[in-house]
Amino acid sequence: MSEQTTRVAVLLGSLRADSVNRRLAELVAERAPEGVEVVIAEGLGDVPFYNEDVDAAGAPAAAQALRDLVARADRVLAVTPEYNGTMPAVLNNAIDWLSRPYGQGALTGKPFAAVGVTPTPYGGQWAHDHARRSATIAGAVVPEEIAFSQTSIDVDVLTDEQVVARLLGAVEALVAAQPATAAA
Incomplete structure (x- = not known):
């Protein structure tokens, strides 16, 4: 990786202060690969x-x-649980705001991945x-090959090194993904 820092913005799908997905996002920020800065977007609950x-x-x-x-970010990572078979409203709302103005929103051209854990069968x-x-x-x-989800509630996802390695592998794949470039 070059000496340039790659900045990853994290959108949290859970507003709960001690949610396991927040703790996973914080773990990613603490253990980010060299040359990667992970910044968690705080205050999504304040966005109307x-x-x-x-x-x-x-x-x-x-x-x-x-x-x-x-x-300001180079990549975007959603770390989210699943609510009622879909993404939480707070994450959907964040994407809505980031999509505007259409074709020029903050997400345009940026590699994006969604990861997380939830104690459901899926x-x-x-x-x-x-x-x-x-x-x-x-x-x-959205690189399709980047996937991470954890179903087992019998595993402490924050201390299980195999789970953490899979999560950090997803982050490394996101960092390696190429952004879209505007047509000349």
């Missing part, structure tokens, strides 16, 4: 539901801060699929 009328009048401070953070796969699909429509580049 997307409303084009509100956006046209000027994005609220929390929405603008989110856009600015992701605009390990959050549906939430991750929905987040990737939404991010793709918003203009992100």
Whole structure:
């Protein structure tokens, strides 16, 4: 990897202060590969539901801060559980704000991946699929080969080195993914 730092913005799908997905995101930030800076987008719960009328009048401070953070990032990683078979509303809302203005939003052209854990039989796969699909429509580049979900609740995902290695492997694959370039 070059000496340039790759900045990864993390969107958390859980607002709970002690959620396992937040703790996973913090673990990724602490153990990020050399040359990678991981920044967790805080305050997603303060971002109002997307409303084009509100956006046209000027994005609220929390929405603008989110856009600015992701605009400065090289990659975007959603770390999310699954709620009722899909991604949490807070993550969907963040993607909505980041998709505007359409074709020029903060996600446009950026590699994006969705990972996380949830104690369901599918390990959050549906939430991750929905987040990737939404991010793709918003203009992100979504490498299909990047996947990480954990279904077992019998494993402490924060201390199991095999689980942590899989998660960090997904982050390394995201960092290695190439952003989209504008057509000449």
